[in-house]
Amino acid sequence: MSQTNKVIEMKGITKEFGNFRANDNIHLDLNKGEIHALLGENGAGKSTLMNILSGLLEPTEGEIWVNGNKVNISSPDTANQLGIGMVHQHFMLVDKFTVTENIMLGKEKHRYGFMDQDSAEKDVQELSDRYGLRVDPKARISDISVGMQQRAEILKTLYRGADILIFDEPTGVLTPQEIEELMEIMQSLVNEGKSIILITHKLDEIKQVADRCTVIRRGKSIDTVDVATTSQQELADMMVGRSVSFKVDKKPATPKDPVLEIKNLTVKEARGYDAVKAIDLEVRAGEVLGIAGVDGNGQSQLIQAITGLTKVDSGTIKLAGKDITNKKPRQITETGLGHIPEDRQRYGLVLPMKLEENMALQTYYQKPFSKHGFLNHKEIKEHAKRLIEEFDVRTPSEEHSAASLSGGNQQKAIIAREIYRDPALLIAAQPTRGLDVGAIEYIHKRLIEQRDNGKGVLLMSYELDEVMNVSDRIAVMYDGNVIAVVNADETNEKELGLLMAGVSLEKAHEQVAESKGKEKETVADTK
């Protein structure tokens, strides 16, 4: 390949934050018209590298070449001028502005400072038609779907004339169908002569669209490989640095009596509308019930209602046969609930406090940790030491603050605290979010173990793979309703994806069967 074919070359990029090296001598090059995946675990330094390329951060060392010229990207403006545009993981959109206002912001059409909205809207519509990115130029961001928000975000870069697009973890918030659509959009952008860097830790997406893949691990670039000739297993091993297993080992469940019975439950959201709408749900002892759904369909509110963190509007919740509707969190905890909260740093731990204190947060007022209102620090310390040992929490000592632990070890500390009390029901909300493959393996094993000990487990996750691998039954939530409960071994990703998008169970069945039929036909045709 000739030198001019490379639109981007990053040579020996190093970025230090204080003593910490987020990027350590990383090399990356991007050919014209290719989709180049950047693969790495959370915290491997992918985002740092791309923030350097898009002008948000300046590298400590290293050179960047764009279209064969050495450049100094000192600001997002410079990156724009060089034709580099970033589609951010957390959309950089102003909720209250329209699609057009968001797209033209910073590059407004104007006459003497007065904006020319109509002509800008026309431009947006034209761009939208040309690249097949359906948006409504006049709609407010807060009123449109996440998929359309992402298309607006892509249009923002195209409006600025970007030829090199960086997609930062673009699929995290999308349904499987929206992901499919995004993959097609990326292909058509490449066909139009754009070049794409795709940041991700999802291997199947890389296999599906990427031409080459650069793997980085702990801030260092490991290798750049041809995607077509590399297997998913090889990519995963490169990313983690050891051999990993994807499958969760588990025996079939032996469910018994229900531990959690929810009847006709309605929960209002802070702004007053119904977030959970008269749902029924049951978790039995000895099973894992998974809750699937796109973020924001009432899952968080459901869990907050069960755990007593938010008020139940109507309906009843029974835990281990006892009514816990609108009871205080402590009463519910004592009835037999363990809770691994969605946001571990806000609800799971008191970050500035010592690890040993954090591990006694649920029980500090009971004997032997407390006597006549005074804490027994010796017992609390002993307790923490036992948990650290048994759950393999990596920390220099139990006296270090919870904040000093890595994300995976913080999560292990919470899991240790919750499981050790041996609750009848364990709620795990997004238990592996942001964790590396090793920690994920461990946490899944622990959840299954809890199930095998005859306890109920309620697993809420936005990661479809996780829900499918760990659960025995799966409840799909859409717009505050449980629209279906299916057995994990009788469903597939496609069906769940349709359910997550609000398609009814019968229709989802039909559509899946139909597409299977078509596949068979085409296979028969080619034969």
Place this chain on the structure above:
Amino acid sequence: MGFMQLMQLIVSSSLMYAAPLILTALGGTFSERGGVVNIGLEGIMVMGAFMSAIFNIQFFGTFGAMTPWIGLVAGGVIGLLFSVLHAVATINLRADHIVSGTVINLAAPALAVFLTRAIFGAAQTGPLPRAFGRSNIFLLHRIPVIGPIFFRNTSGPAYLGIIIAIIAWFILFKTRFGLRLRSVGEHPHAAETLGIKVYTMKYAGVLISGFLGGMGGAIQAQAIHNEFGILTVAGQGFIAMAAMIFGKWNPLGAMGAAIFFGFAQSLARIGNYIPIIQDIPNIWLQVLPYLLTILVLVGVIGRAEAPAAIGKTYIKSK
């Protein structure tokens, strides 16, 4: 008193009391649209009032009838200078907006009264030689019926405020500057990725608020109290903030709310002439504006949607 005269009295007094509130509420709107809470507007008004009073006394011989209008600009300039303190503290030094504003509110009256004592030997300046007084609005006052009620013998600064409110609405919602200022108050990170200079925009919002707040104070001194003393501003800055919230951070809404509060304040003075109200003890009419402020804030706050990134420190990544 006839109906027409009564209407004329109500409108002109409401506008007179509303004038300082309109300008200061508009100031608050610019600052908060850019994401900076400016409760220091109370203190900024004090400085504006003080400066305009000094100017009025010093220069009435030179400028004659134009004195209060130039004093208005002088008040705006000192307000702008004072707001630089708030901008540096909140934008560059990442101070809490409320704390910085409180510092300004504590420092400004102390400084102004100290200087007044140093210059005049008393806590008040004494009467200003050239106050705004009442004026007829050019041509409009000749319109039958409407003219006499709205435009005759009325408050000039109030109409200046109304014009500025309309201009402010255009600036915020129709110009490039307005779009950028609002984007910074809603989602500064998004603005930065699009090459907008977040700090510059925030500075612009705060400095505009300082200029308008200073003018508001100058009107308070030169049109309502006709002197400067510790009681000249007394809470007007906070009432203006309430008007801004009541008006949902929209310049025209803020203007409307300011006129409403102006009406409430004027009742203490003109209540005697209005049937029904004239039987209410005057003390209640004096309390009324503050009571209304509390009621409005209790009723509206929470429902009104403030700019999303308001009061939050923005730290540039580098």
